[in-house]
Amino acid sequence: YLRFFAGFMCCYAVIFTYYLYTLVKKVRFLGVIPSVSENLRQVIVILTQFKNAYFQGTMVMIPVLLGTGFVYGLTGGRDLPTNLRPFVHAPNAWLYLLISVAWYAMMYLFTRWYTRKLYGRHLVSLRRQLKELED
Numbered sequence: 001y002l003r004f005f006a007g008f009m010c011c012y013a014v015i016f017t018y019y020l021y022t023l024v025k026k027v028r029f030l031g032v033i034p035s036v037s038e039n040l041r042q043v044i045v046i047l048t049q050f051k052n053a054y055f056q057g058t059m060v061m062i063p064v065l066l067g068t069g070f071v072y073g074l075t076g077g078r079d080l081p082t083n084l085r086p087f088v089h090a091p092n093a094w095l096y097l098l099i100s101v102a103w104y105a106m107m108y109l110f111t112r113w114y115t116r117k118l119y120g121r122h123l124v125s126l127r128r129q130l131k132e133l134e135d
Contacts, residue, residue: 005068016057023049040130044123051119058111066100 026046
């Protein structure tokens with residue numbers, strides 16, 4: 001399971017890095033457009049794409065991590081230390097799933113809040129400036 005997980009993480013990292021690279025390439029061409037309002041529109045689009053990439057990238061990884069841990073716990077948990085062995089038995093699997101769902105919900109709320117704090121205020125400001133510029 002660790003090989004599967006490592007392979008998945010490597011593929012995911014390559015794809016995610018390529019996507020971020022394409023967004024960075026878009027940033028390089030912002031000064032080429034002579035119109036200030038069009039440049040501002042492009043900045044808003046690119047920042048929104050960065051925000052969505054961060055949020056979706058985080059949300060995709062959480063179920064993969066929790067699922068891999070669950071499968072390893074059910075099948076490969078024999079090598080676990082004695083104090084962790086009770087968690088790999090089937091009755092405790094429901095507890096693990098419940099904790100996983102709660103963790104996913106907390107991470108969803110935290111990531112949503114963090115992306116709004118990190119990008120949201122800036123995007124609102126840029127949209128307000130674009131509206132003033134167009135009026």
